[in-house]
Amino acid sequence: FFFSVTAPTEIYTRGIVGSVRCVQETGLEMHGMSITLLALQESTKDLTLQCLDAPVDCKHWKITEPNSNIVGHLKQPIPTAIYKDRIKLSEKAEAFKKTFHNMFKVLQTKELLYNQLDAEVGDGDLGMGVAKTSGMVLKVLDFLPFEEDLVSSMQEIGEMMAQGFGGTTGPLYAFFLLAGSKKLNKKLEENNIKNWFDAFDEGIKAIQRIGKAEIGDRTMIDTLNYAILAFKNEITKGNANAKNIALTVGKEAIRGAEETSKLKAKRGRSSYLQGKEIGKKDPGSELVAEWINLIANEMPVSYTHL
Secondary structure, eight states: OEEEOSSGGGHHHHOEEEOEEOOOOOOTTOOOOOOOOEEEOTTTHHHHHHHHHSOOSOTTOEESSTTSOOTTOOOOOOOSOOOOSOOOOOHHHHHHHHHHHHHHHHHTTOHHHHHHHHHHHSOSOHHHHHHHHHHHHHHHGGGSOTTTOHHHHHHHHHHHHHHHSOTTHHHHHHHHHHHHHTTSOSSGGGOOHHHHHHHHHHHHHHHHHHHOOOTTSSSHHHHHHHHHHHHHHHHHTTOOOHHHHHHHHHHHHHHHHHHHTTSOOOSSGGGGGTTTTTTSOOHHHHHHHHHHHHHHHHSOTTOOOO
16 A cells, blocks of 8 residues: 655555555465555655556556555455356367366365375475365366467466465466466467477476576476476477377376485475485475376377377
8 A cells, every 4th residue: 555645644644545456475374464555755656656557567466546545445356367158179178178177186185195295394285285276276177268278278277376375386386387388379289299398398497497496406396307308308209199208207207206305405395304304205296296197197098199
């Protein structure tokens, strides 16, 4: 909230002149809100409000009512998407959607498992995020235009991941999908194996840029590195069978998760254990390995080419 004041006591008489609504990523189950007050000085008020009102490429920075007195009310938050009608898809697109549906249905049952894994080396809430996010995505899958607008569909799932997971996990998954989807063509049928490889690769790079993790830090990046190298190797060999590639990448992801467990943590909550985490499973690595293998296993045998 922005107040036009020249002295602290005037906050009661001059009123609110504008507000900004935003979404903050915090730890899971840490419900609440934060209010920041900005006192506007007369000499810089107009310029400050002009800057705050300027359009930005960030959907969570919402100007509720710029440069006007809004004492007494705020507009209702705008949802990230409006789901009205179920979208009918072709047989191939329906198979694509069903792969995601089956994957999230399985993950929805893994809350206890991932909470237990996370409790060993972290704060024990990863499973809650897995179950919550899976439920959120399952509710909207039938309304996403996978066939005609694959990019926005993947980005919408990314937004739900940002909201459903606690801590840094959600935003990292979100950046993976948001960045990776930019390497895809809008229509599902216009994407081939190379497009999916580029999307996977770009998503991993986005996680590294945001999370600052390097190979060897004992994070999901270590497991994803095994996966992307396997993916690249299959493409180099000329393999264009999506199902076979996914299964091969999944096996390497499992091996990557196993190797990650042997490392000393340099990032995340596991690093607080100062070596005691060595030999224990890394929850983030285990989860990304499961994501990949569920996609591979749930992908229909007939789905030979993307």
